[in-house]
Amino acid sequence: xxxxxxxxxxxxxxxxxxxxxxxxxxxxxxxxxxxxxxxxxxxxxxxxxxxxxxxxxxxxxxxxxxxxxxxxxxxxxxxxxxxxxxxxxxxxxxxxxxxxxxxxxxxxxxxxxxxxxxxxxxxxxxxxxxxxxxxxxxxxxxxxxxxxxxxxxxxxxxxxxxxxxxxxxxxxxxxxxxxxxxxxxxxxxxxxxxxxxxxxxxxxxxxxxxxxxxxxxxxxxxxxxxxxxxxxx
Amino acid sequence: xxxxxxxxxxxxxxxxxxxxxxxxxxxxxxxxxxxxxxxxxxxxxxxxxxxxxxxxxxxxxxxxxxxxxxxxxxxxxxxxxxxxxxxxxxxxxxxxxxxxxxxxxxxxxxxxxxxxxxxxxxxxxxxxxxxxxxxxxxxxxxxxxxxxxxxxxxxxxxxxxxxxxxxxxxxxxxxxxxxxxxxxxxxxxxxxxxxxxxxxxxxxxxxxxxxxxxxxxxxxxxxxxxxxxxxxx
Numbered sequence: 001x002x003x004x005x006x007x008x009x010x011x012x013x014x015x016x017x018x019x020x021x022x023x024x025x026x027x028x029x030x031x032x033x034x035x036x037x038x039x040x041x042x043x044x045x046x047x048x049x050x051x052x053x054x055x056x057x058x059x060x061x062x063x064x065x066x067x068x069x070x071x072x073x074x075x076x077x078x079x080x081x082x083x084x085x086x087x088x089x090x091x092x093x094x095x096x097x098x099x100x101x102x103x104x105x106x107x108x109x110x111x112x113x114x115x116x117x118x119x120x121x122x123x124x125x126x127x128x129x130x131x132x133x134x135x136x137x138x139x140x141x142x143x144x145x146x147x148x149x150x151x152x153x154x155x156x157x158x159x160x161x162x163x164x165x166x167x168x169x170x171x172x173x174x175x176x177x178x179x180x181x182x183x184x185x186x187x188x189x190x191x192x193x194x195x196x197x198x199x200x201x202x203x204x205x206x207x208x209x210x211x212x213x214x215x216x217x218x219x220x221x222x223x224x225x226x227x228x229x230x231x232x233x
Numbered sequence: 234x235x236x237x238x239x240x241x242x243x244x245x246x247x248x249x250x251x252x253x254x255x256x257x258x259x260x261x262x263x264x265x266x267x268x269x270x271x272x273x274x275x276x277x278x279x280x281x282x283x284x285x286x287x288x289x290x291x292x293x294x295x296x297x298x299x300x301x302x303x304x305x306x307x308x309x310x311x312x313x314x315x316x317x318x319x320x321x322x323x324x325x326x327x328x329x330x331x332x333x334x335x336x337x338x339x340x341x342x343x344x345x346x347x348x349x350x351x352x353x354x355x356x357x358x359x360x361x362x363x364x365x366x367x368x369x370x371x372x373x374x375x376x377x378x379x380x381x382x383x384x385x386x387x388x389x390x391x392x393x394x395x396x397x398x399x400x401x402x403x404x405x406x407x408x409x410x411x412x413x414x415x416x417x418x419x420x421x422x423x424x425x426x427x428x429x430x431x432x433x434x435x436x437x438x439x440x441x442x443x444x445x446x447x448x449x450x451x452x453x454x455x456x457x458x459x460x461x462x463x464x465x466x
Binding site: 058067070072073074077078080081084085098101102104105106108109112113148 | 291300313318331342345
């Protein structure tokens with residue numbers, strides 16, 4: 001309309017919450033691809049914003065990626081979307097090339113599996129005192145999950161080989177949570193999954209990772225806050 | 234080697250269990266694409282086969298698709314693999330074309346969401362007598378899930394529009410479970426999600442679906458068997 005200044009719709013907006021590992025997946029991927037975006041911090045402990053509720057009416061959760069106003073929800077779907085919608089981004093695709101469908105299937109399998117670290121870890125810190133048997137079970141579970149990931153990584157530098165890719169992006173945001181899981185579960189990642197522990201140190205050196213994650217102490221404070229919110233101990 | 238008859242390794246083998254809706258997703262997709270395969274029924278209630286344990290050591294579950302001997306696990310990963318590994322199959326791709334990344338993200342979101350039908354339904358039939366509050370919660374959950382799917386479908390013929398695609402394949406195997414869920418949860422799919430109910434009838438007319446699914450009575454007998462196995466009621 002004449003005389004009116006139309007702002008172009010911001011291309012990419014990420015609705016996120018600072019400590020969300022699922023949001024951090026998206027932040028790391030956006031950084032790896034060199035895609036500029038607007039970060040929109042959401043208040044998840046208070047009232048959820050209209051924008052979040054409108055963008056993700058089904059799950060009402062972060063992360064949500066808005067692309068020219070259209071919402072993409074669920075972190076792994078967002079990672080797939082970034083590969084497909086921005087094939088000419090500065091950084092490479094997260095999935096192996098289309099010429100190797102088997103490697104792609106394998107990466108998708110392990111990226112989905114990485115959620116198990118968070119699920120098992122959450123069971124650990126949600127335990128109430130005295131649940132000795134449940135604690136043994138939860139510890140056995142996270143030890144098994146980390147062992148499976150350690151075996152899949154093997155002697156490779158990253159999960160896909162020499163390239164930091166989908167499984168790395170999906171898994172690495174859980175690294176700062178591990179010290180808390182170790183304390184609540186009384187186990188050692190270094191002993192359980194030594195190759196994974198070394199991988200975590202390699203990943204921490206990447207700028208995309210270092211800038212997206214928080215120190216374990218901050219995560220631990222957040223878990224303590226959540227325990228209060230849930231009335232645990 | 235001279236004189237020896239080498240059998241070519243069977244191209245595609247599906248490790249599956251007759252009533253598994255996750256395996257049925259793969260059967261429907263293979264049928265839609267016109268890909269021949271060997272079906273290998275697995276005994277999930279007895280001892281699991283060495284082949285299954287070796288092919289899916291992490292989850293030890295069906296379905297597993299063996300392609301020239303290499304295992305692909307997790308039903309949605311198998312569907313993605315079939316699209317990518319067999320681009321020249323007789324039938325079309327399940328995902329929308331690469332030219333529409335947003336439609337692909339949306340299809341992936343709803344395909345993953347369809348698992349919720351099974352999860353909520355399982356909570357319903359696993360209820361023990363007397364858990365009135367848990368029953369109300371589980372019923373509210375499945376009603377919400379079916380309502381969300383009904384809204385996403387809207388007036389379209391299939392979830393992707395006029396073409397039977399990924400979301401349809403992912404969701405339709407749960408249809409024969411719905412009458413049992415209705416009975417355990419005391420609700421009506423027709424009232425809760427009338428457009429979804431009509432979609433289910435349209436899908437049942439497809440040969441790929443009709444040949445892969447079992448009548449609700451068979452599924453209900455299987456649920457009754459599972460309840461006995463789990464010692465419910």
